Amino acid sequence: MNLLNNFSKNKTEDSLQPSRRKFLIGAVNSALVMAFAPLTMSLTASASEVIKQNGFSPSIWFEINTLGEITVHVARCEMGQHVGTALAQIVAEELGANWDDIRVEHASSDPKWGFVMTGGSWSVFQMYKPLSQAGAAGRITLIEAGAKLLGVAPKSCDLKDSKVISGNKSVTFAEIIKQGKFDRTFTPEEMNKLPIKSPDKRHTIGFDRLALDVPPKTNGKAVYGIDVELEGMVYARPIIPPTRYGSKVLSVDDSNAKQIKGYLGYEILKDQSNWIEGWVSVIAESYHSAIKASDAIKVSYKSGDTTNVSEQDIIEEGRKLVNTKSAGVLFVNDGDIDKAFDSAASTLDATYITHTAMHFQMEPLNALAEFKDGVWHIHCGNQSHSLTLPAVAKALGVSDDSVIVHQYYLGGGFGRRAYGDYAIPAALTAKQYGKPVKLIFTRPDDAKFDQARSASVQKVSAAINDKNELVGYEHNISAGWPTLSMAPGFMPKGIDNTGNFDPFSTSGSDHWYTIANNRVRTINNPLAQKTFTPGWLRSVGPGWISFGAESFIDEVAHELKKDPVEMRLAMLDGKGKNSGHHPQSVHGAKRLKFVLENCKKAANWGQKLPKNEGLGIATSFGQEREMPTWIACAAHVAVNPTSGEITVKKIFMTIDCGTVVHPDSALAQIEGSILWGVSLALHEGTEVRDGNYVATNFHNYTPLRMNNMPEMDINFVESKEFPVGLGEPGVIAVAPAIANAVFNATGIRLRELPMKPEHIRQQSKQA
């Protein structure tokens, strides 16, 4: 399964895959423009003419002007990962460009970019090859033009410091652009054959550059969606109904709001897609007035049928499902699992629960919508134009081509801004009220409309043979499925053809341990699905599935009286399906073995620790088998036996993500994601009560703060292999490493996330 391909293949092919398009290099308005054009585009004219005639219709990947400034157009959003910097580094590498000459522009919505989603930890993995090749095509073109100007053979030339150099002669890019003529086309076949710089010659990839988005984020100048204003706009705040789906407004009484200065009125929103039902939007001259007026308005509803649903109901449903034979969809089926269990000398099973977890990104949801000259303009930070734009168009009842989504910095994404449904109430209010509308969710509104990580239940079972070996491993997983609600067309079929499943609620169970008989079933929890919109939360499925998988491997090791690290190492033999393939998973499980051995050493595994302290270890392979980020994590914890409080003293992590394009950003992502892992393991989590999330604001949803920060020891493997993803994978192994450490410290096995002091206290009492 390749999630990435699966995500893109459903869209128009030509616009998607750079490998299927012609690459054009031409001079337009005295700049050198490098663009991809669909194969279908007629190329009877020269490359320059095509680019000129079509304006910016082919996707312009980068351009160089007569000042020598190189602008890289990035069809990815900036939400903290400094992705623009890393992607620009890939281009700069091939071009031999001076970093000071590099600029980045973030593209707004346009179908020409193909399917765009900043998520899944995909950006560098996905763009590395096409950007390198585009840069290589630029390099060839510049060398040809530069050689001509220098009167030398192209073969004698190299690129360095934004210059074409031959012996002691050189000419700058700026000079070349001023004097050169450019008209080149590369076919997909030619592009594929272009030589990419060998790793030992790199001058930009693998070196630190100051991230381009950092300075404006230190002086208040960075513009986020919430900062955008338009002439003549009004403010709005939504009143969100009592149930996520199926509510209907019966009446609205705004008599008390009328005395509020600046109050302009309300709209009962009419969503043609029915994504939001029973919403009222309150309009005012200022946001403060909109908040006050909405608090003063009384709305009566006919509620949907989930008003009584609780967390416990959802979990009980999940428990039932994971214990129902043949429920859900078959995802892994190696060997003969039934036979393994029938002939087992002993068996072991355990059930793991993770509770509802939320995004609480710092910038509350918001969008500004304006209808101008027949086009809807939506201004908001979002992770995916490709998911957001059609959702807004459908809600408005207009075609996709009459909506443009304008991109800004995101005050956090973490998956909440992938399906930008928060733009829907803004657009509908603007449509019904007839003015540009800036609609902002208060923090409690944002929380109420969150797409939470669904509560989950997993049951894992092991069959042990008479030689004390793990020979059968069965994993049943159940949760609400984000992809089912927000992108159902992207759900692949299970291997038994019984239905489709959400890969983002399943991946992580297809581990790289060699176990002869292995079965995984993935099961949707329909009660979660109808009570709220399950969401993609940073590290998605692997973020909670690995808690079950990696805790259970530890449980099996203890049961078999084996060292949990040694047992894992023995199963990471890189044989059969775990041998990996070129380029992204080359060497397969052996790379996971390598990071585990490295982490074992770093953490001084086996050292004697004081009473009530313990080390625990876990591994992860990132977001998906087809893009494995090899990680081992060790947690050193101290548990207070009386209060049950768990303190994470130190986290050790070893990461092999192939080539590291931008080391400092890579480190920042791992630092942040380790802390996310600790936070989700110990500090976050909420529950569903009366059909809504209990958490409403930062007083009752409490992500980790600086005073809870553990020490961190982070090691990257030096590698020249294909780069994979890094935005999420660091989260995954932290929770099971902590749970395994708690067991080693206390003998208490925690099978629930978040792990709470009362869980320790309850189990100590029972013991």
Added chain:
Amino acid sequence: MIEFNLNGKAVRIDAPDDTPLLWVIRDEFGLKGTKFGCGIAMCGACTVHLDGAAVRSCSMPISMAQGKNVSTIEGFEGKHPLQEAWIEEQVPQCGYCQSGQIMQAATLLEQNGSPTDEEISAHMSANICRCMAYPRIKKAIKSAAEKSNSAVNVYDPASSVEG
């Protein structure tokens, strides 16, 4: 009509008394560097200085700014040692909370030129960074403190008189 100084400039505003200072700064005076995060003084994204003290502007009615000095991130004009340290240490990820973090950190350095790790943690735990760039926030504060201290050592006229 409420009058106060905003980044050293006298301003006046006709807004309901209970309007949070945050919205006045952002939407009336267009200084968007101060951010809305929670509305209940729990996250620190809206931190500004009121007569030199770090306050949460989302929960501070405009009436309380009457006659006072309010300064925001824009008032530092990119010249505060913390801002330089923030770039050097590459602190921001999404960056949304960072104006508030810098404003909060600035009041720590005002009171304590060489804070310990614990003192930094205690002071900065009032602010949430959802990207959890905490290790770098801490590092940047320490490095700004060290640089300011060495600057004082070099340029302090009193010490050169004594020396």
